[in-house]
Amino acid sequence: MEKHYPVLRKCVLFRNIEDMNYEHLLQCLGTQVRKYKEEEYVFFAGDVINHIGIVLSGVVEIMKENLAGNKHILAFIEPSGMFAEGIVCTAKRISPVTVQVKEDAEILFIPYERIIMSCGNVCGFHISLIQNMMIILGEKNFNLNRKLELLTLKGMREKIASFLINESLERKSNTFHIILNRTQMADYLNVSRTSMCRELARMKEEGLIDYYGHSFKILDMDELAQCLE
């Protein structure tokens, strides 16, 4: 377990709990670790969830799948990232999303009750945990809002532009690689792959962007930003 301490240290839930004895902390919280193989499901939409998950290694995918089989990717969670933190705070704790492992993963589970309740012992970190939980929920909200923004855009070009500009901002460079392949990117933008490819080709032809495989380059940022207005 010790090998995962650096990952935990980066986890937002444990922020401002520097002087920590992790052994004691984890025990007090009643945590459990489980290993998953690629493609394995952690839980499904509709399941009742009582634990928060922290990815120690590997990658998990958060997604929605409707009855028609259309899949929509909400996020990829990498080591030190969390999931299910929004679900456990609701009244019914029914997950609206499905979580699937994309690369062999180890996941740390923490019972929600242990986070919001004080443990009875004199553990000073509970207040910090609670405040961190709030920040996490706030940020989650913020990200959902960004996602909403993307989905409310009307045109294909607007969606692509918004996506690429955001990626570029996050990497702080006009040249960047994306993790997603075309199918995943289309899922993320909630459009059909073929239409997206067509529009990407047009934008390349017009000299707005350039790309090859997963590498993208924004050639005319001003013009690209114009697409959003």
Place this chain on the structure above:
Amino acid sequence: MEKHYPVLRKCVLFRNIEDMNYEHLLQCLGTQVRKYKEEEYVFFAGDVINHIGIVLSGVVEIMKENLAGNKHILAFIEPSGMFAEGIVCTAKRISPVTVQVKEDAEILFIPYERIIMSCGNVCGFHISLIQNMMIILGEKNFNLNRKLELLTLKGMREKIASFLINESLERKSNTFHIILNRTQMADYLNVSRTSMCRELARMKEEGLIDYYGHSFKILDMDELAQCLE
């Protein structure tokens, strides 16, 4: 102020704080009340927000407005409802949404710091406040997810069906009134009003639903649910 106590009592933030002396509570939290006229803006997307708002009377609208002027309604908040609770929990506290008053309103503002910090005095309600804040954020998350679900639907009929089924479930009846008018409903579904009206007419013709003004009636729930698959 006393006249608003019943409204506060219904507010989720004050749940499980029954034995409360509101006078003391509100003072300890450093609350302020402001009155707004219809159409007046409470704050704009991009503003930095440090207060949570609770609607005491009237109605406010939460929305996004892009540069092209397309407006997208996220929610209507009625008395005892809250807003900005998601924003204040984030790191930057920059609002992604604009809040506008739709019916003359009185709004109670609470500085975020006063909620998450203990006040130094022996006020037992702080822990409850914090736990309530978490539930609120969780529910907010849940609603955003529902909204996302709606927006990821492809067809007009699917969106309408999803919306109507949800309304029906909430009212627990196949006959119900909606608060939104056609334009607002179209905004909410992120479609054009005319196309929505056309599809509504078709669905009525096919005997799926019936409606007049703001009253709706689901005639064939099975068939309607079928639209989502």
Place this chain on the structure above:
DNA sequence: AAAAAAATGTAGCTGTGGCTACAAATTAAA
């Protein structure tokens, strides 16, 4: 009650983007 304003419904035209089908290229397996 009359007039004005706002909300709702309808029709026709058009463009975007989804879909099928296939080609080309890249990656993985034999």
Place this chain on the structure above:
DNA sequence: TTTAATTTGTAGCCACAGCTACATTTTTTT
């Protein structure tokens, strides 16, 4: 390498939804 499988790109067709324009109804104002 050859073969198979997966990913990516292209083309054509067509339906759906957006838009403009206007008719009709309902609500508000005078």
